Amino acid sequence: MRLSREEYDEQAKRRAIEAGHKLAAFKARRAALRALGFKSYEGYLESEHWRSFRRLVFEAQRVRLGLNRNVCESCSSSKDEINLQLHHLTYERMGNGRIEDVRVICRECHQKVHGIKSDPREVRGR
Numbered sequence: 082m083r084l085s086r087e088e089y090d091e092q093a094k095r096r097a098i099e100a101g102h103k104l105a106a107f108k109a110r111r112a113a114l115r116a117l118g119f120k121s122y123e124g125y126l127e128s129e130h131w132r133s134f135r136r137l138v139f140e141a142q143r144v145r146l147g148l149n150r151n152v153c154e155s156c157s158s159s160k161d162e163i164n165l166q167l168h169h170l171t172y173e174r175m176g177n178g179r180i181e182d183v184r185v186i187c188r189e190c191h192q193k194v195h196g197i198k199s200d201p202r203e204v205r206g207r
């Protein structure tokens with residue numbers, strides 16, 4: 082499909098706005114991490130600080146749902162072997178996070194949220 086000049090400009094504009102939002106979120110995250118004394122996000126994810134927050138979020142979800150296991154809040158999958166992660170809805174309170182700042186979500190849904198295409202070979206059958 083060929084795009085008209087206007088459609089093309091419109092798309093380019095939208096992409097620029099999205100990129101701007103991502104950059105702002107990234108900068109906010111970096112500033113928050115610096116304030117906490119972490120050099121990188123990866124470093125933070127290794128920290129006891131993050132681990133205990135993560136435990137808290139998983140626990141809270143089980144209590145809220147009355148389950149003894151956690152589920153992906155996007156696709157509702159709750160298989161034992163499922164790889165659950167936390168997706169930040171905001172980085173505003175990074176390091177001082179509230180449970181509602183993140184969502185429990187599986188790796189596959191998380192990749193979709195961030196626009197990373199997962200390798201189709203990795204997608205598990207039902």
Ligand SMILES: [Zn+2]
Binds near residue numbers: 155188
């Ligand atoms: Zn999922």
Ligand SMILES: [Zn+2]
Binds near residue numbers: 168169194195
């Ligand atoms: Zn995320």
